[in-house]
Amino acid sequence: MIYFWHQVYNFCHQITHRIGESLLADFAQLEPTRKADGSLVTKADKWADEELRLGIKQCFPTHGVLTEETEHILPPNEWCWVIDPIDGTTNFTRGIPIWGISIGLLYRGIPVFGFVHFPQVQQTYHGYYYGNTGLTGPKGAFLNNNLISTSDASPTMNHVVTMCNRSLDILKHDFPCKVRITGVTSYDLISVACGATLGAIEASPKIWDVAGAYPILLAAGGNFVHIDPENAFPLTKGVNYGNISFPCLAVAKENLISVFKPLVESIYQPKSLLNLSSV
Structure with missing residues (x-):
């Protein structure tokens, strides 16, 4: 092997x-x-x-x-x-x-x-x-x-979370960190893995946007939360993934899920979050 x-x-x-x-x-x-x-x-x-x-x-x-x-x-x-x-x-x-x-x-x-x-x-x-x-x-x-490894820091306005354009409604609420938008899902997720950011919020990435970054994030100690549990791993043989999105929240440490999850919930339909899962 x-x-x-x-x-x-x-x-x-x-x-x-x-x-x-x-x-x-x-x-x-x-x-x-x-x-x-x-x-x-x-x-x-x-x-x-x-x-x-x-x-x-x-x-x-x-x-x-x-x-x-x-x-x-x-x-x-x-x-x-x-x-x-x-x-x-x-x-x-x-x-x-x-x-x-x-x-x-x-x-x-x-x-x-x-x-x-x-x-x-x-x-x-x-x-x-x-x-x-x-x-x-x-x-x-x-x-x-x-x-590399994820950060152990607690959220402050000296720390950064990335998000996509479709997630900007989150900023209607108080947000505990500075925000950056790069336009590149893999870069956002990996920025959490290397300790540059505390989290990343992506509303509609496709499987090719997340598949490369996912093992890197988890191997570095991060957590990946499937916002829509129906579109989680493992993938299913024979399914066309061209139009299937994998909305997700990436965080540096598990304890940050409780910090950012309510903010994510504020812009997504609650029923899609009833069984929010993470790995």
Whole structure:
């Protein structure tokens, strides 16, 4: 199993850095088009998506693939890669340097390994979190191969929580921290993992937005709360995840759930929160 994880890490490192170098040449140079769901896409997204799919097929031929740009139905394979070729396409096209290549590896529908590379800011994160899958292997979360962990701090106005544009109604209530909006779900979740922020609130991310960051966050000691428990892990084979959202709350420590959960409840339908679950 150790050799397998060594293969996985090396593959992710090599392909994301190769693709990232090419994408840097297109940074702020391409005009996006709008997809049916309203999100943006460029020829760079499509190229990177194809390169990732071809690389996985060559190196891991028995594994399935789920991607933002092409493959939305979860295949029956025990192992499945979930890729977002450019998480933060709007930032990428408008010259904002926070955007990345996100890769998550599912085992029986549960993200157990994540690798997210942000070429413009030269940050590369990876992490292993096996939960109750029975898998064994390396442990921990890392930034540029240095071990990271979540913050132990209590909320103050000297600390930061990130959120998406669709969550801004929360600010109609008193909020215990400063707020930042990056426009990149994986970056927001990982900012909790590395201790930069105490929490992240995301109203409508897709599976390719969270699958890479999820194991990194949990491996670093964070908590991931499914706002809609019906859309939680494990994923279901044969389901089309193209239009399914994974609204979530990420926090640095479990005790912060009680701090931020009521604020999240204030902007979401209560019935979707009756059985709020976390891992």
